[in-house]
Amino acid sequence: MKNEKTTVIGFIGTGVMGKSMxxxxxxxxxxxxxxxxxxxxxxxxxxxxxxxxxxxxxLSSESNVIITMVGYPSDVEEVYLGQEGILQNAKSGTYVVDMTTSSPILAKKIYEEALRKDIYALDAPVSGGDIGAQKGTLAIMVGGQKNHFDAIKPVLDIMGTNIVLQGEAGAGQHTKMCNQIAIASNMIGVSEALVYAKKAGLDQARVLNSIETGAAGSWSLSNLAPRMIKGDFEPGFYIKHFIKDMKIALEVAEEMNLSTPGLKLAKSLYEELAELGEQDKGTQALYKLLDKQLASLS
Incomplete structure (x- = not known):
């Protein structure tokens, strides 16, 4: 896939993330x-x-690499397995890479169906939000066969800087669930910290300057807390998509008999935000919910 002259890339899904990628x-x-x-x-x-x-x-019939970045597992299933979808129309030998955050079970299903048609499927969800997509510095978590990964990696290198083959089909999606679980509780902490700073009468930006380089440091603290302070709640990653991700993670965790109380709390808070009409805002809008609760207590 290093030869730009012979590789034709089909890209499906040019939203907030996909457009930059x-x-x-x-x-x-x-x-x-x-x-x-x-x-x-x-x-x-x-x-x-x-x-x-x-x-x-x-698009599928004219490409030899197809990348998808759509919204929900139902969209992924339709795009890949539908009658007018990728696997019904792509040529033998095509590489297909789903970069949507989706179900590990669906990723395995697509991989197996693709292999029957001599099409090579990888699940490769990403992390880094709109900023990572714009800068080409996304973390890309990949599931699939190593030889397929090696073949497609030069293409992935253009969109990301931390690209890791995690294991067989579905492993990329499982890794993304780990990522979303970690973010879920962290976003509560970041939002609560800024609300606390406000209640204490502190300069939030100055507080952030002190704590982001210490043990509290995180991507969300450095990249999303400044947006919270400015009142910028436009999406780098939609709340409605984060709720979808948390739902997948909870379902898979329950199948594994794993308790995830932090994830459950985060999901309930974000669902409350969605009910208030904030589903199309960025995940940093959690601050608005907690700040509103503070105001109601004042």
């Missing part, structure tokens, strides 16, 4: 075909050289 591939010199249900979200990529396709079937 596809942009890196275009700028790296690859021929990139794109598809998105909302056509207007493809225009910026078309303007820099990507080629818009009208259907997934058309």
């Amino acid at each position: 596809a942009k890196h591939l275009v700028k790296a010199g690859y021929k990139v075909l794109i598809y998105n249900r909302t056509v207007s979200r493809t225009q910026e990529l078309v303007d820099i050289g990507a080629i818009r396709k009208d259907t997934i079937a058309e």
Whole structure:
């Protein structure tokens, strides 16, 4: 996959994350075909050289690498396994890489179905939010066969800097669940810390400057706490998608007889936010909920 002249990449899903990821591939010199249900979200990529396709079937038949970055497991299933989907229309020898955060069980199902058609599937969810996508510094967690991973890694290198093969099909999605579980409780801590600072009459930005380089340091503290302080709750990662991820993690954890109380609490708080109409805001909007609770007690 190092030869930009012969590799044609199909990219499905050009939303907040996908648009930046596809942009890196275009700028790296690859021929990139794109598809998105909302056509207007493809225009910026078309303007820099990507080629818009009208259907997934058309894109799939013309690509030898297909990357997907869609919303929900139901979308993944439709895009891959539907009658007009990838596996019904891709050529033998095509590499397909699902970078959506989805179900480990579905990842295995897609891998097995793909293999029957001589198509090579990997699950490769990412972490790093819109900032990581824009900078090309995403952490990419991969499940699948090593030879397939080795073949596709030069493409992944364009979008990320921490790219690890975690194991067989589904291992990438399991690793992403670990990531989301860690973030879930951390976001509560970051939000509560800033609300506490406000209640104590402190300068929140100055507090952040002190604590982000110590033991409390985290990606969320350094990248999302400044947005909380500024009142910027626009999505780098949607609340509705985070709820979806937490639901998957809880379901898989329950199958493994694993208790995750921090995850359950975080999910309940984010569901409360969604009920207040905040489902399309960024995950840092959890601060608004806790700050509102503080105001009601004042």
